[in-house]
Amino acid sequence: MSVFDPVKTKMTRRLFASLALVAAAGFSAGPAFAAEDTWSDLKEDIYGDRPILDGKDWVQLEAPYRAHDAAVVPIDIAALRPQEKDRFIKSITLVIDENPAPVAAVFHLGKSIGLASLSTRVRVNAYSHVRAIAEANDGQLYMVSRFVKASGGCSAPATKDPDEALASMGKMKLRQFAMTPKPEASSAPAPAKAEMSELREAQIMIRHPNHSGLQMDQLTRYFVPAHYVSDIEVRQGDELLLSVEGAISLSEDPSIRFHYLPNGSSELKVVIEDTEEQVFTKSWAIQASQSGS
Amino acid sequence: MRLPLIAILLLLQTSLVRAEVVPAEVTEVAPGAFVRHGVHALIDKDNAGGIANIGFIIGKESIAVIDSGGSFLDGARLRAAIKLRSDLPIRYVINSHVHPDHIFGNAAFLQDNPSFIGHRNLPRAMQARGAHYLEANKLLLDAEAFEGTEIILPSQLVEGQSIIDLGERRLILDAHKTAHTDADLTVLDETTSTLWTGDLLFQKHLPVVDGRLKGWLEVMKKLEALPATRVVAGHGPVSLPWPEALAPQRAYLTKLAADLRRLITEGKTMRNASDEAGQSEKDKWLLFEEFNTRNATAGFAELEWE
Ligand SMILES: [Zn+2]
Numbered sequence: 001m002s003v004f005d006p007v008k009t010k011m012t013r014r015l016f017a018s019l020a021l022v023a024a025a026g027f028s029a030g031p032a033f034a035a036e037d038t039w040s041d042l043k044e045d046i047y048g049d050r051p052i053l054d055g056k057d058w059v060q061l062e063a064p065y066r067a068h069d070a071a072v073v074p075i076d077i078a079a080l081r082p083q084e085k086d087r088f089i090k091s092i093t094l095v096i097d098e099n100p101a102p103v104a105a106v107f108h109l110g111k112s113i114g115l116a117s118l119s120t121r122v123r124v125n126a127y128s129h130v131r132a133i134a135e136a137n138d139g140q141l142y143m144v145s146r147f148v149k150a151s152g153g154c155s156a157p158a159t160k161d162p163d164e165a166l167a168s169m170g171k172m173k174l175r176q177f178a179m180t181p182k183p184e185a186s187s188a189p190a191p192a193k194a195e196m197s198e199l200r201e202a203q204i205m206i207r208h209p210n211h212s213g214l215q216m217d218q219l220t221r222y223f224v225p226a227h228y229v230s231d232i233e234v235r236q237g238d239e240l241l242l243s244v245e246g247a248i249s250l251s252e253d254p255s256i257r258f259h260y261l262p263n264g265s266s267e268l269k270v271v272i273e274d275t276e277e278q279v280f281t282k283s284w285a286i287q288a289s290q291s292g293s
Numbered sequence: 294m295r296l297p298l299i300a301i302l303l304l305l306q307t308s309l310v311r312a313e314v315v316p317a318e319v320t321e322v323a324p325g326a327f328v329r330h331g332v333h334a335l336i337d338k339d340n341a342g343g344i345a346n347i348g349f350i351i352g353k354e355s356i357a358v359i360d361s362g363g364s365f366l367d368g369a370r371l372r373a374a375i376k377l378r379s380d381l382p383i384r385y386v387i388n389s390h391v392h393p394d395h396i397f398g399n400a401a402f403l404q405d406n407p408s409f410i411g412h413r414n415l416p417r418a419m420q421a422r423g424a425h426y427l428e429a430n431k432l433l434l435d436a437e438a439f440e441g442t443e444i445i446l447p448s449q450l451v452e453g454q455s456i457i458d459l460g461e462r463r464l465i466l467d468a469h470k471t472a473h474t475d476a477d478l479t480v481l482d483e484t485t486s487t488l489w490t491g492d493l494l495f496q497k498h499l500p501v502v503d504g505r506l507k508g509w510l511e512v513m514k515k516l517e518a519l520p521a522t523r524v525v526a527g528h529g530p531v532s533l534p535w536p537e538a539l540a541p542q543r544a545y546l547t548k549l550a551a552d553l554r555r556l557i558t559e560g561k562t563m564r565n566a567s568d569e570a571g572q573s574e575k576d577k578w579l580l581f582e583e584f585n586t587r588n589a590t591a592g593f594a595e596l597e598w599e
Contacts, residue, residue, distance in 0.1 A: 062564060063564075064564065064567075064586065066586075068567070068584075068586040068587035068590055069503075069587045069590045069591050070425075072563075072590050072591060072594050073590075074562065074563040074564035074567065074590065075564075076562060076564055119562050119563070119564070121563065121594070125425070150429065151429075151587070152335050152336070152429075152433075152583065153335065153336045153393055153394075153426065153429050153430045153433050154336075154392045154393055154394060154426075154501070154503070155503070155587065156421065156422035156425040156426060156429075157425065158418075158421035158422050158425070159421065160471070160474075160475065160503065160504055160505070160591065161471045161475050161504060161505060162417065162421075162475070163414075163471075163475070164471065164505075173597075173598065175560075175597075177560040178560060205597065205598070207598075224420075251594070253594060253598075255563075255594075255597075257562065
């Protein structure tokens with residue numbers, strides 16, 4: 001069984017595109033107050049009639065009560081149980097109901113992810129429900145959500161420094177974090193069945209404007225074309241650890257913080273592709289004794 | 294001529310609004326330089342968007358407006374204050390940056406057919422943010438204040454430096470690198486050595502980072518060297534001594550950056566760090582709760598790349 005389903009991936013890609021298109025046609029920054037029925041329509045578009053259960057035993061979603069900066073809203077998804085051999089989360093979809101393209105990202109989790117906890121940053125255009133929908137290995141969907149109030153009147157979900165973002169586009173940084181001290185884990189070899197005590201945490205950061213394409217050129221009256229990171233692949237050695245389908249609701253300079261269990265490989269490798277088919281690749285040595293950054 | 298009913302209603306409404314315009318209260322901070330003090334608040338239905346310091350400078354031949362206010366009504370009130378004092382033409386409307394409390398009054402000056410002047414990056418910033426600002430602030434403002442508000446793109450751009458002359462009164466316009474925003478423009482009134490910083494300077498009202506924290510600290514060094522003796526801040530008292538007025542803002546931004554660097558090194562997530570950074574400065578500023586988390590969030594995303 002493969003964790004990644006190419007058919008499903010293609011479908012989601014089309015969904016991103018069509019949802020973004022609808023929003024562009026209306027040229028709306030979104031309603032100010034979250035409509036109650038937004039989700040029921042979205043749910044149907046994304047999942048059809050698949051049942052979605054309460055996800056409170058699986059994941060916890062942390063988001064600020066207000067989108068202080070509409071362009072960069074930190075989202076933490078905390079898994080409440082480790083990934084087990086016969087009971088694990090295979091993907092997490094992040095949805096922002098009232099955004100022009102509500103599906104912000106789909107995270108496909110590989111076997112060695114260890115813990116399905118993720119952090120990222122999104123744009124939040126208006127008062128909106130933010131949802132994390134986890135799909136378990138048996139296909140069952142579990143959802144948690146938070147309500148996020150919109151930012152004040154002088155914040156916008158736009159890139160802060162587009163010149164800088166373009167100039168350094170594709171630059172990547174990997175941060176490797178020290179976990180809570182667990183002395184027995186630090187010098188242990190990485191056996192096939194890794195223990196949770198060996199869990200590592202890392203963050204991949206990508207310089208990219210992640211341009212929404214929803215802004216109109218006032219002179220030409222044409223929409224500036226969208227230009228965003230559409231695929232992120234993180235490998236540990238050759239093994240796929242994490243694959244992300246991104247969209248315009250991810251913030252500029254996309255960032256994803258994740259966990260993994262060492263599989264004995266010496267490096268982490270990241271491949272990024274954007275909507276202009278630019279590919280960026282970089283590898284880093286896995287730090288034996290981890291420091292802050 | 295037959296006008297559709299809706300057009301007649303709109304005309305009536307517009308003329309009613311215009312008839313009721315009360316001139317803004319302004320302070321003459323230097324000879325011929327007038328400032329309307331912005332209240333320290335968020336844009337709401339009571340303040341008509343009048344939260345930023347905005348004003349005008351009268352030369353021998355013409356007048357320049359420096360920031361037009363937070364709504365059509367706010368701009369119209371400033372215009373009425375000008376008309377009380379001078380019949381000279383309003384030849385320039387200078388926008389210090391893209392934020393709605395500084396540009397939403399632009400349309401009130403269309404009838405004067407001025408040059409709208411902005412930073413080289415201002416058109417792009419207006420395109421990226423204008424529609425969102427209109428939609429968000431339409432809900433915050435009273436309908437009567439918002440009516441007529443539109444995004445007016447600059448007709449004259451500043452890259453590096455430009456000089457305009459109001460008649461024996463030169464204004465030096467400097468376009469800065471990304472700091473408060475990516476389109477910050479300052480105005481130095483040579484005649485009175487008065488510097489108009491737009492939102493490159495806040496006092497009392499917590500500074501708001503919507504560009505680059507490090508860039509802002511660098512731009513402040515450049516501003517400090519300008520030959521001015523007083524300053525009109527974007528938010529704060531209408532007139533302050535220069536460059537002493539920079540001190541509180543520099544202390545806050547420096548502390549925020551130091552806190553963020555420490556939290557980043559400790560491996561904190563953005564969400565945790567943004568709750569903690571800068572908190573020791575809390576009692577020194579107004580609107581701290583409204584903007585500190587935002588500043589910390591933006592600063593974290595920037596400094597994490599160091
Ligand atoms: Zn501002």
